[in-house]
Amino acid sequence: MSVMQGSLFNHPPSRVGGERVEHADHPDPNLWIFGFWIFLASDLVLFASLFATYAVLHTHIANGPSARQIFDVTGFTAETLFLLTSSFTCGLATWSMRRGQQGWLKAWLVVTLIFGLLFIGFEVDEFATNSMKGYGMSTSAFLSAFYTLVGTHGCHVSLGICWMVAILIQVFRLGITEVTARKVFVVSLYWHFLDVVWVFIFTVVYLTGVMG
Amino acid sequence: MPDDTLNVSHFLVTGDPLIYGADVSIVVVSIAIVAVLTYYRKWGWLWREWLTTVDHKKIGIMYMIAALLMLFRGGVDALLMRTQLAFPNMRFLKAEHYNQIFTTHGTIMILFMAMPFIFAMMNIAIPLMIGARDVAFPYLNAISFWMFFFGAMLFNLSFVIGGSPDAGWTSYPPLAESEFNLGPGENYYLLALQISGIGSIATGINFFVTILKMRAPGMTLMRMPLFCWAVLATSVLIIFAFPVLTVALALLLIDRIAGAHFFTMLGGGNPMMYINMFWIWGHPEVYIVVLPAFGIFSEVVATFSGKRIFGYASMVASLMAIAVISYFTWLHHFFTMGAGPGVNSFFALSTMIIAIPTGVKIFNWLATMYNGRVRVTVPMKWALGFIPNFAVGGATGVMLSVAPADYQYHNSYFLIAHFHQTLIGGVVFGMLAGMYYWWPKMFGFLLEERYANWGFWWFNIGFYVCFIPQYLLGFMGMTRRIYTYPTGMGWSTLNLISTIGAFMMGLGFLFIAAGIVYSIFYGERDTTGDPWNGRTLEWSLPSPAPHYNFARIPVVTSRDAWWTMKEERKQGVLPPGRDELRPIHMPKNSGRPFILSLSFFVAGFGLVFHWYILTVIGFAAVAACLLLRSFDYDTDSYIPVDEIKKTEASYGRS
Numbered sequence: 001m002s003v004m005q006g007s008l009f010n011h012p013p014s015r016v017g018g019e020r021v022e023h024a025d026h027p028d029p030n031l032w033i034f035g036f037w038i039f040l041a042s043d044l045v046l047f048a049s050l051f052a053t054y055a056v057l058h059t060h061i062a063n064g065p066s067a068r069q070i071f072d073v074t075g076f077t078a079e080t081l082f083l084l085t086s087s088f089t090c091g092l093a094t095w096s097m098r099r100g101q102q103g104w105l106k107a108w109l110v111v112t113l114i115f116g117l118l119f120i121g122f123e124v125d126e127f128a129t130n131s132m133k134g135y136g137m138s139t140s141a142f143l144s145a146f147y148t149l150v151g152t153h154g155c156h157v158s159l160g161i162c163w164m165v166a167i168l169i170q171v172f173r174l175g176i177t178e179v180t181a182r183k184v185f186v187v188s189l190y191w192h193f194l195d196v197v198w199v200f201i202f203t204v205v206y207l208t209g210v211m212g
Numbered sequence: 213m214p215d216d217t218l219n220v221s222h223f224l225v226t227g228d229p230l231i232y233g234a235d236v237s238i239v240v241v242s243i244a245i246v247a248v249l250t251y252y253r254k255w256g257w258l259w260r261e262w263l264t265t266v267d268h269k270k271i272g273i274m275y276m277i278a279a280l281l282m283l284f285r286g287g288v289d290a291l292l293m294r295t296q297l298a299f300p301n302m303r304f305l306k307a308e309h310y311n312q313i314f315t316t317h318g319t320i321m322i323l324f325m326a327m328p329f330i331f332a333m334m335n336i337a338i339p340l341m342i343g344a345r346d347v348a349f350p351y352l353n354a355i356s357f358w359m360f361f362f363g364a365m366l367f368n369l370s371f372v373i374g375g376s377p378d379a380g381w382t383s384y385p386p387l388a389e390s391e392f393n394l395g396p397g398e399n400y401y402l403l404a405l406q407i408s409g410i411g412s413i414a415t416g417i418n419f420f421v422t423i424l425k426m427r428a429p430g431m432t433l434m435r436m437p438l439f440c441w442a443v444l445a446t447s448v449l450i451i452f453a454f455p456v457l458t459v460a461l462a463l464l465l466i467d468r469i470a471g472a473h474f475f476t477m478l479g480g481g482n483p484m485m486y487i488n489m490f491w492i493w494g495h496p497e498v499y500i501v502v503l504p505a506f507g508i509f510s511e512v513v514a515t516f517s518g519k520r521i522f523g524y525a526s527m528v529a530s531l532m533a534i535a536v537i538s539y540f541t542w543l544h545h546f547f548t549m550g551a552g553p554g555v556n557s558f559f560a561l562s563t564m565i566i567a568i569p570t571g572v573k574i575f576n577w578l579a580t581m582y583n584g585r586v587r588v589t590v591p592m593k594w595a596l597g598f599i600p601n602f603a604v605g606g607a608t609g610v611m612l613s614v615a616p617a618d619y620q621y622h623n624s625y626f627l628i629a630h631f632h633q634t635l636i637g638g639v640v641f642g643m644l645a646g647m648y649y650w651w652p653k654m655f656g657f658l659l660e661e662r663y664a665n666w667g668f669w670w671f672n673i674g675f676y677v678c679f680i681p682q683y684l685l686g687f688m689g690m691t692r693r694i695y696t697y698p699t700g701m702g703w704s705t706l707n708l709i710s711t712i713g714a715f716m717m718g719l720g721f722l723f724i725a726a727g728i729v730y731s732i733f734y735g736e737r738d739t740t741g742d743p744w745n746g747r748t749l750e751w752s753l754p755s756p757a758p759h760y761n762f763a764r765i766p767v768v769t770s771r772d773a774w775w776t777m778k779e780e781r782k783q784g785v786l787p788p789g790r791d792e793l794r795p796i797h798m799p800k801n802s803g804r805p806f807i808l809s810l811s812f813f814v815a816g817f818g819l820v821f822h823w824y825i826l827t828v829i830g831f832a833a834v835a836a837c838l839l840l841r842s843f844d845y846d847t848d849s850y851i852p853v854d855e856i857k858k859t860e861a862s863y864g865r866s
Contacts, residue, residue, distance in 0.1 A: 028425075031348050035421045038451060042413055046455035049492075053463065053474065053485060060480025062473070137472045141480035144472035148463065162835075166842045179845065 029182040036186045040193050043156075047197050050149040051204060057141040058209075064140035067209030070130055076206045079122045080198065083157075086115030087195035094188045102176055105184070109168050112191065116161045123154050146205065153201060156194050163187055225375050228309060230292075235372050264801040266350035267759050271357045272335030273654055276647065278361060279329035282320050283640075283721070285368070289317035291718055294678075298711040300699040310695035311378035312397070316371070318381025323405060324364040326501040326635070329643040331360070331415055333504055334443050336650050338419060340750035340757060341437050343428025343766045343773075348421040350799040351847070356411040356418065358809030363408025366816050370400035374820065377401035380693065382490055383464070385475035385483045390468045396820045402465045403816035407809075409458055416450025419443055428749070430768035434528070437748045437772075438514075438521060441528050442507025445535040449496045449503070452539075457493035460486055469819070484549060491542035499538040502634065503531060505642020506573055509595045512645050513577045515744050516592040517584030520772050523576040530569030537566040547618045556615040563613035567606055574599060574606075589744070590664040594645035597672045601637030605630060608683065623693075626686025629679045636675060644724070652743045656755045657735035663727025667720045674716025681706035681713075741863075747775040754863040760796045760851055763860050793857065795850040802847075808837035 058067065093108035127147065130136075137147050167183045174180050225231050249255050262270060292313050296305045305313065335353070339346055347353050370376045377397035379388040388398050423444045427436070463474040464486060473479030475486045514521040521527060543551065543559040577599065586592070608630040612621055621627055652658045685706050690697065697703055742751040749766060750757070752774045770776045815830025817823075 031421060031425055034425060035348060035417055038417045038420055042417065042451045042455050045452050046459055049456045049459035049489060053459070053489075056482060056485050057474070057480065060473075060482070062478075062480040137466070137470050138479070141473040141476075141482065144463075144466070144474050144479075144481075148466060148472070148474075163842075166839055170843065183842075 029178060032182055033186060033189070036189055040189065043193070044197075047149075047152070047200075050145075050152055051200065054145040054149045054205065057145040058205075060141035062140035062142075064143055065135055067142070067146075067205075067212065070133075070135055071206055071209045072126065072129075073210060075122055075126050076202065079119050079126075080202050082115045082119040082122070083195055083198050086112045086119065087192055089115065090188050090191045094185060097176055097181060097184055100176065102171070105176065106168065106171060109164060109171070109184075113161060113164055113168070116157055116164075116191075120154060120158055120161070123150070127151070150201060150205065153194065153197055156197075160187065160190055160194060164191070223373060225372055230309075231372060238372065259803070260801070263806050264354075264803045266346070266354045266799050266801055266805075268335045268339050268347050268350065268353060269654065269757060269759070271353055272332045272337075274357060275328040275332035275335060275360070276654075278364065279325050279332055279643070280725075282325040282328065282364065284725075286317050286320040286325050287718060287721055289313045289320070291714055293317065294711040294714040296695060297697075297707050299708065300697050300701070300704050302696055305695065307695045308378065311380075311693075312376035314693055315377050315380055315383075315397075315401070316367075319367065319377070319401065319405070320364075321635075322381065322497070322501070323408060324360075324367065326639050326643075327408075327412060328360055328364075329639070330446065330501055330504040331356070331412075333439075333508060333643060333646040333650070334415070334419055334446075336654055337439060337646075337750055338422060338443055339426070340653070340753060340761060341440055341748050342423065342426060342431055343749050343762060343768065344422065344426040345761045345765075345796065346799065347418050348426055349418050351802060351805065351841075352414050353418055354802065354805035355808060356415040358805050359411030359414070359812065360408045362809045362813035363404045363406075363411065363816075366407065366813055366820075367400060367404035369817075370397055370404075370820075374400065382487075382494070384490075385464060385467070385481075385486050386477050388464060389476055391476065399465070399468065399820040402461045402468070403819055406458065406461050406465070407812050407816055409454055409461070410812075411809075412450055413454045413458075416447045416454065420447035420451060423447070428762075428765050428768050431773070434525070435768055435771045435773070437507075438510035438524070438527055438531075439504070439507035439748075441531050442503045442510070445531045446500050446503045449500045449535055449538065453493045453496035453500065456489050457497075460489035460493065465819075469822070487546055487549070488542070491545045492539070494545065495542040496535075496538045498631075498635070499534055502638045502642070503534065505598075505639050505646075506531070508642045508646040508649070509577060509598060510573075511748065512591045512595045512649055513580050514772075515649075515746050516587045516589055516595075517581045518587075518745075519580055519584040520747070520775075521576065522579035522582075523572075524771065526572055527576055530572045533569040534566060537562055537569075541566060544613055544615075544618070547615045548622050560613050560615040564610055567610050567613075570602075570606055574603060589648075590659065590661055590668065591645040591649040591744075593665070593668050594641045594648070597668065598637055598641040598645070601633060601641065601672075601675070605633030605637050609634065621686060623691055624686035625682040625690045625692060628692050629682035629686060632679050632682075636679075649744070650750075652738035652755050653741075653750055653753075654756060657731060657737050658743055660727050660731045660735055663723050663730055667723035667727060669720070670723060671717050671720025674713045674718075674720055676713070677716055678710050678713025681710040685710070742774075747772040749774050752777065754865065758859050758863070760798060760856070760859075763793060763796075763856050763865075764791055793853045795852055796856060797848060797850055799848045800846070804837050804841060808834060811837060 089108050090112045093105050093112060096102075096104035096108060130143075135143055137144050164187050167180070167187050170180050170183065224235075249258060262274065265271065292305060293310065296302050296310060335347070338344075374396040377383065377388075377400055378395075379393055379398060379401075383398065383401055386392060388401075390398075423436070423440055463472070466472045467474050467476060467481075473481040475481050475483045477483070510521050510527060540562040541559060543549075543555065544563045547556050547559070577595070588596070608626070612618055612627065612630055648659055648664060685703055688702060688706075690701075690703055697707075738755040741754040743755070744751070749768075752766065753761065766773065766777075811830050811833035813830070815827045815834065818826030818828075818830055
């Protein structure tokens with residue numbers, strides 16, 4: 001596992017005659033990681049557009065309920081705690097990986113997945129409760145924007161769970177190799193990104209909603 | 213509910229001879245393709261060499277073929293419209309049919325012609341220009357292509373199954389909402405654009421990383437060919453603009469399918485939100501397609517003037533300035549929304565400002581030609597034709613940017629003439645210049661000049677005959693998207709002239725196509741790999757380039773690297789001692805990108821008709837493809853040194 005220690009993510013570029021050589025004989029894992037950062041930038045614009053839509057429409061409640069009427073403080077606080085904690089445990093997973101501790105890596109990934117599932121469970125419950133009361137997507141522009149913004153984030157998290165499970169299986173099978181390490185790192189970037197987006201949802205949607 | 217083609221109860225579109233004609237030709241062409249492939253036993257070849265390829269050069273060629281086919285279909289749409297408008301009170305097309313045709317014309321030309329054409333040129337040239345063996349993510353590149361391809365297929369299918377979209381290429385709500393537009397056409401539009409849009413974002417990311425991370429040693433950013441800078445700027449624009457379109461289309465689709473109220477008139481919806489988001493993508497989009505054209509002109513003008521480009525640094529600065537400012541001009545598409553003088557002034561000013569870097573570029577191209585030994589080859593003709601064309605298009609753009617005056621021009625034929633002048637004069641001219649320029653690199657033979665010249669002159673003169681009258685018609689009050697007009701408006705002569713011009717352009721296209729067919733059989737072989745006496749690295753390779761591109765990665769010491777190498781050789785400076793050949797790492801071909809995109813197509817087709825079972829099957833297949841890829845560790849291989857030696861020797865190189 002000495003391959004892993006510090007060499008994966010801070011690859012010093014090889015140099016020939018004082019010039020950087022980007023063409024390694026084997027594919028450079030940093031390329032994937034850099035590419036994924038760019039994807040996240042793109043995904044951020046997607047969320048920004050949804051936030052803008054929510055900002056424009058959140059007062060357009062038509063004949064439906066207002067934000068204050070449907071937001072459940074306990075529910076969204078729990079969701080927030082679950083997701084923030086899962087981001088922390090995901091960080092612990094990559095930290096263990098860098099130290100070559102395979103067991104801890106697997107354990108922290110499992111913990112992360114459990115918190116992710118709890119988050120999704122609470123969110124589904126919140127959506128279901130509101131729908132039962134008749135407050136659906138087609139009730140008002142506010143609810144269309146709310147379900148779409150929060151639901152898009154929820155879809156991202158669900159996808160992240162499936163993805164993380166797939167990578168966890170690969171870690172179980174192959175241990176920490178250059179390839180699985182890259183994959184764990186990339187999925188953790190994705191997970192932290194979703195956490196950052198949730199912080200904005202928490203403040204822009206829920207906090208301003210219950211205060212306004 | 214109109215009684216014919218919009219009728220949702222009919223799965224196959226009926227009642228129009230043009231559509232029956234299309235049905236017949238689709239069936240005939242499909243049978244012909246299947247027959248030819250079977251007769252010559254080419255199915256395996258098609259699958260191994262093309263459908264599963266991850267080679268950027270082949271993907272580029274497929275993009276180009278698709279773009280030319282779509283140019284044909286979009287062009288036929290244009291000719292149908294011009295025929296309908298040739299005389300007052302024409303009864304050639306019905307109003308509903310006319311609506312569908314202007315919608316598909318616009319959508320196809322922007323998203324399924326211009327986009328794949330720029331992707332074609334990027335794929336073919338960028339890795340060769342920067343001294344790389346492929347793009348950063350070859351497998352993703354294949355996914356991009358097939359997503360585009362199946363998106364385009366889904367869109368074109370609407371013509372014969374279910375009915376075409378008819379709310380304009382911008383698809384503004386509330387007209388595009390199910391309240392006013394029940395048919396599946398709008399669903400086709402939304403899903404086809406969504407599917408191909410995923411491919412576009414992936415391409416943007418891919419080329420951004422490729423250009424920043426895959427350059428040959430010594431090729432600093434400021435030593436890159438200008439086409440690379442142009443594509444870098446375009447990639448940045450794609451990465452930050454396309455997600456906004458994704459959201460706009462997704463929300464409209466949610467409105468239509470789930471009954472949400474984003475853009476509806478009832479329930480608190482706000483249609484202007486869509487229009488803002490559409491153009492936050494839409495304005496950068498016009499620069500996404502035109503910046504690569506600028507890049508091609510820079511390469512072509514420098515090569516055929518025998519000089520390095522004039523004002524390289526200012527060219528780079530203008531590209532970047534355009535990329536940034538293009539995000540701050542979107543509202544000029546709807547000054548008439550009534551956002552107030554403050555907002556309109558801001559967007560009027562930003563629109564005027566963006567003309568400045570564009571002007572800088574025009575002067576730099578002129579200065580490059582000044583005192584150069586200009587060779588007026590076919591690509592150079594398109595570049596020369598572009599300059600006056602774009603100057604007029606740019607000037608009328610500045611006229612449109614004057615917000616108070618725009619209330620007069622808005623949605624008139626003046627606008628139509630303006631944006632065709634920039635998009636055809638800029639993008640189509642640029643892509644055709646690139647096609648003629650890089651054709652020998654793609655296929656190993658040159659395109660014959662006589663046909664190409666006829667094509668150029670018919671298309672170029674036809675362009676002015678077609679669009680200059682439309683400026684005047686705009687002043688005279690003719691608005692866009694009207695399907696007929698009465699006599700006595702004073703529009704008849706100009707419309708007839710415009711139609712004649714459109715057919716001249718059509719003839720030009722036929723000459724270009726005929727020239728390609730002729731050259732396949734009789735074109736001059738390019739045995740040197742450097743038919744134009746080029747300046748950049750792609751011309752250092754044999755034509756067509758071997759699939760690993762560079763047997764040895766070149767070391768770059770200056771701008772116009774290949775030119776420098778040739779000069780040094782002439783002066784007897786020996787190239788530095790060369791490294792031994794080493795095995796080359798290459799990605800393996802894969803059929804999964806094709807199947808993945810096909811699955812998206814199936815899912816999309818299901819959503820168009822609300823057949824959710826099909827949608828679920830499609831998405832399940834997508835998930836399966838993604839998972840299979842994740843568990844696939846056998847994704848690449850090495851080319852042994854012997855094979856490289858053999859390939860290089862077959863080109864007469866060592």
